[in-house]
Every structure is written in structure tokens, then in C-alpha cells.
Amino acid sequence: MRSKITIAISLLVTILLIGIVGFKLIMDLSWVDALYMTVITITTVGYREVELPNDTAKLFIVFLILCSVVIVGYAVSVISEYLISRSSLKELREKRKQKLIDSMENHIIVCGYGRNGRQAVEKLIDYNREFIIIEKDQEVIDNSALGEEFFFKGNANEDEVLLNVGIERASTLITALPDDADNLFTVLSARQLNADLKIISRASEETSYKKLKFAGANNVILPDKIGGEHMASLIVSPDLIEFWDNLSYGGNEGVNLEQVSYEQMFDGDVGCSIIDLNLRKKTGCTIIGYKSADGEYTVNPDPEMMLTTGSKIIVVGNTQQIQNLQKVYRINNEIT
Template identity: 50%
Template sequence: MVAKSKLYVSSVLLTAVLVIGIGGFMIISNESFVDSLYMTVITMSTVGFGTLHELNQTEKLFTVFLIILSIIVYGYSVTALTEYFANRNIFQILKLKKVQQEIQSLKNHTVVCGYGRNGKQAVAKLKEFNQPCIVIEKRKDEIGDLERDGILFIEGDATNDDDLKKLGLDRAKSLITALPSDADNLFVVLSARQFNSDFTIITRASNESSYGKLKFAGATNVIMPDKLGGAHMASLVVTPDLVEFVDRLTIAGDSNANLEEISVNDLPLEFLNKTILDLDLRKRTGCNVIGFKTSDNEYIVNPESSTKLTKNSNLIVLGRPGQIKKLRETL
């Protein structure tokens, strides 16, 4: 605010010098307004153009006074301008405005709170599927990683409602909160649910005691990385071949087997309320339907061929990369 005030004062002083110069030449030299303006400008700017006529003693003294006054005001103005840009960091301001414009254009995006280990993995997977996302992070080290990775982000605290408002939560499709503290994740879930009562909220938890609290607060899914990691390692001992086979089933990449989720709403209208048998994916693309999610969010493993393709339901399809590609091209 001080730098901005100085900038305002310098503008007033420059205007005052211009008025003094014009008024002085009009009174002392009896010049017209335009000629007085000309004399004042060439005197203040010290460009060296010739005068309109030979100056008398009084005019010379006034001109010297005007030059000295102009130099003093110029010095003050340069100082104020330098201080303003140094304090405000104009490049940072322009960068923030650009980020705000990008956020305003986002729709059906995912908000990721925290860019630690889990946050990085989440963003990488979203980018792999060309899903728009924005990250909010306050730690300097992670902010450096975000800038290096070219990820859209804002520097802020996800537990602060004012910072959350900047993320366009009302237009978002989902939110992933991967903060180190369960208490912080709980606060984010509570706050985010107030901004959007319909979108999906996925949060991580370190303690089992936090699971119920996070679900009660409004989290759609609660992931416990430590528990999943330990269970996975134990499974490699008990059923190693089965686990390795399941690990080969991915939702992207060059694996031998990929999974794909198909919304019945995205299928051609001719298949609505028909059966899986009528869809005939095996013959059309080589893929197999291995799961079905009803409109009531009930999951059916290895559904019957007579299962109806109702609105708002989803198919889980298994196939090789080439078959999945043909599936996308066909349907």
C-alpha cells in the first residue's frame, strides 16, 4: 500500500509540474496555451529542442527552476515506480491472473489437495487419461515440483475455505485430498462438501479410526495406503500367481490386459434397455464383460448375458490393448 501511495503521489507531482510550467510560460512570456505546453514539455524532458524566442532574464530563471523541479520529481517517480514493481512483483501478478483465468475455464475437473507421494500419483493418472485437474499446495518443495511438472496449481492451504473457493469446486467432478494429516483431510472433506453436495470425494487415511469419521463427513471413498500395501504384500505370499495376474490388469498402458469402464448412457440409443447379449462385445471387439454396476451402485461380477443395459449403469470390460482400442472406435 505504501508503494502504491508513492506512485499516486508521483503522478500528482508530475501533473503539478506540468501545470506550473504551462501557467508560468503563459504569464511570464505571454505565450498561448499550445506554445506554453510545448515549452514546458521540452523543458521537463530536456530533449534539447530550440525555444520559440530569445528568453529574457525572468524566463531563463523560470526555466532553470522548472528543470530543477522536474529532475527532483523524476527522481521521486523513478524511486516510487521501482519500489512498486519490486514489492508487487508484476510477473507474479500476471502469472496469478493467468492461473485464475484457467481455473474459470475448468469444468468437470478434479481438485487434488496436496502434491506429496499420493498426490503425484493421482495427478499422473489423471493426466494419463486427459482428465483436467488442479492442485492446491502450500509446501515450497512440492510447489517447485508442480512448476517443474507443468501442473496447473494454486499456492494455498486446502484447509482454508477462502483458498478452496478459488478452485471452482461448484463446477468440479471430483476431489482427491491426499494431505499427510487425517485431521486436515477430515476438515477438507467437510468444507468441500459444503461447496458441492454431489461430486465425488476421495480421501486418504492413515488410521483406521479415521475411516468412519471421514465417511460420516461426506467422503465417497476412503483409501488407506498403508493397509493396502501390507495386504498386497501378504497376498504375494499366500497367492502369488493370482496377485501377479491381477497386477497385470491395468486401466491404461501397454499391459497384455486392460480394463475399461463403459457408461451405458454413452452407448448408441439402440442398446438402451437391451441385454449384454444384444451388445455382443465379444464378436464386435473381442472384449469380455466381466462386471456390471447398476444404477443403484450395486456391483455384479461376471454378469449374466441377459442383464439389461439400463440408464445410468456401467459395464466393466476386459480386453487386450488392441481390443480396447477397437472397442472405443466401435462404441
């Protein structure tokens, strides 16, 4: 298509030059008058000639008109075809993207592709989770290495945009917008559209924490506070923090953390304690935490503690041990 456009433009420039030079030589006009005569002849607008043409000039004008009709017609058709094809191609891509989004179930919606949003997406890719990013800045989308198919351009505050990305079928919403007010409106809209949605929101100010929780966010993260506490902890207990930094979540190297739900371990209501689970012998992993069905956490739980429906255990192990755990309990890195 681009070659056709190049040919069309070349033909237009050629006929324009032929007309200018022809009128200059045949009618002895100035360069400006020659350009004027060429343009009104090619465009057939019917303006008055600079001077009456002689017989030779008339024949040249006839030749110029016949050639320009063909060339201009060809150029108009090629340019129109190019513009229409670009518009149609864009519409086709948008339809394909929307069709893909409509097929998503229990996917993750990430609002904003700034620093925090990008980090969240990188982790979702590690976990092979299905996600779609809402981003209103086209430049951010163009500069991303992900590809445009992972983005939906729009404002996450708008209900229509949230509905277009399948908010009613999504399992989790991560809102990482730079402004707390935008995050608050997004949380309010999302919670209204999907009461069962898990919402994780970013906040810049501590005063926004309670507002976001009240609006419906399940978890509110304060990156600046976490970063400050982390730096201070490196002074107070550097060895402990360095060890913690070596832990990874779903990575391929080092020490890993993993969570396992009761439903992944058992089919139905089975009475079992932590010591009866014998997880260390089965997988090599060690249980370091327990979360009850009510959401209460217990660090280093008692071996006699009973596992109940809706509860979860948090385990630690090296890469091979975590892989053994995932095989035994058919864990597919799901966010729960």
C-alpha cells in the same frame, strides 16, 4: 534488466571507491574517515566533516556530489523498476492462472502433492484430464516437474481456497493430505460447497474411514492397508496377484480394464441384455463385472442380465481391444 542492475551497482561501487581514495589523498585522512566523508557526501545527509576541507577538497566534494546525484538516482530508478516489474510479473501470472481456473468445468481438484497425490496426478495426466493441485508448501511446488501453472498455493481446509480453484464447477475432489484430520476438514468443506461433487479421500487410520464417509466422502482409500494386503496376497496366491499387477488402467501396454456406462452405449431407454450387446465380437473385450444404478456390483454377470439406465459394465482386454472399445462407444477416458 539484470544487466542494468549490474551496471548500477558497479557505478555505485566505483563512485564509492573514488570518494574514499580521493579523500585519503587530498585531505590525508585515515581509511575510516575517508569512508565516512564519502558516505555523508554521496548521501548528502549533512553530518559534520572530520576536518574542514581546503579549496582542492571542496572542488573534489562538488565533483563527487554531482556525480553521485546522477549515479544514485540512476541506481534507485533501476532497482525500483526491477522490484516493481517482478511484483507486476507475479501478479500477471497469478491473474492468468486464476483466469484459466475460472474457465475450467468438470475438472479434478487434487489436495496435496505428496506420494499419493503425485500418483493420482500421474494417472490424470495419462487420462488427459483437466486438474488443479492445491499445495501449501512452496518448496514442493518449486521442486515439481509439472510447472507452477498446475498448482494453487493455499490450505485446502479453507473455503476461500476451494472456491478459488472452482470447487462449485469441479466434478471430483481427491484429498491426499498426509493428516487424516486435514482430509476430514477438507471433505466437510468441499461437500458443503458442492453437494454433487465426487470426493475421494485418503486415510491413514482405519478409525478415520467411517468419519470420512460420514463427512461426505464417496470413497475412502487406505494405502497402507491395501499395501499390506497386497504383500500378503503375494504369498497366498502369487501368480494371481502378478497377473493382477499386469493389468493397467488407461495405460498403453499390457492388459487393460475399462468401464462403460449405459449412457455411452445407448441413446435413450433401450432394452438390451449382456449377451445381446455382443461386445466380444464387436471389440474383442470381455465383460467381467456389472454395476447397477444402485451401486451394487456383480462379478462375472449372467449373460441374460439386462442393462438398465445408470448401470455400467467393467471389461478387460488388451491394448488394441480397449482402443476398439473406446472407438465404438466414444469413450474419452472420463472418470465417472
